[in-house]
Amino acid sequence: MKAKEEATVVASETSGRFGKKKIIIAAAGAFLLLGGGGGAYAVMGGSAQAEGHGEQAAAADHAEAGDGESESAEAEFVDVPPMVVNLRSADGAARFIKLHFMLVPASADKAEGIKIKLPLILDAYQPFLRELRPEDLAGSAAVYRIKEEMLVRAGDVLGRGQVKDVLIQDLIQQ
Template structure:
């Protein structure tokens, strides 16, 4: 009987070792079955974000930016540079304080850059009016953020059907 018990114990140990090895292989297979699709999907999303795919909106943007004679799409973003605006600030103390500001405006949904350039005097008027109403203290610290937000709000009202998505202030000098 001792031979039979030793053989059954040895067989049980072999079965346990095979079961542990099978569990290890099944975990590796499961990890591969999960990792490979994630890598494929991640690579596809990365290619779409980088506009490398020939289909979908990503490919259209790549073709539009790559083509020399590409027309501006109605939903495209247009960046319009505004000439420097110089204004005197409302100081109230009798001393004249001047401010010079240069900015660029980002539009979405405009038909063409030429139609926006026709309205450039209106943009300059909005800038001049707001700057003239401001005080020198208004432009320090977080006032720079308030200036940008106020101009953005006024431009959105003036260009109502077209979305003004951002105002980039490239230069702001006070004297």
């Protein structure tokens, strides 16, 4: 009798290649994977198409405007020479950060004022950058926090509203 019960249990477990639970889990995983992929494609694909059309229109506007306007667009960025700063580390090991960034003035006429006060801006950035720890630079949110802090410090030196954005070109941790 016992052999008959074991044979029934084995037969029911191996009745198909996959059990019902495994089929349900696989179907749910496939649904989530396809749904997530489709949603990501819709979000990324839709915004890329809209940006593409906007960039084409902007390029056409610049082509019609002439060369005088494109030269002023180039002057709107203040390139800051790369900075190398040592980081604070808990283990006492030598850690460094190399940072190359550009400042975007609120208007083109404010770019010259930023260039003149650039040493003061760099002096304001030094203590902040030296207090960073290697853990503070982990993840994509770290770059956002660094940009925001640099923007606040530039505003403290130059006055609020003088710098519109900080564009980080290189951020290398060693």
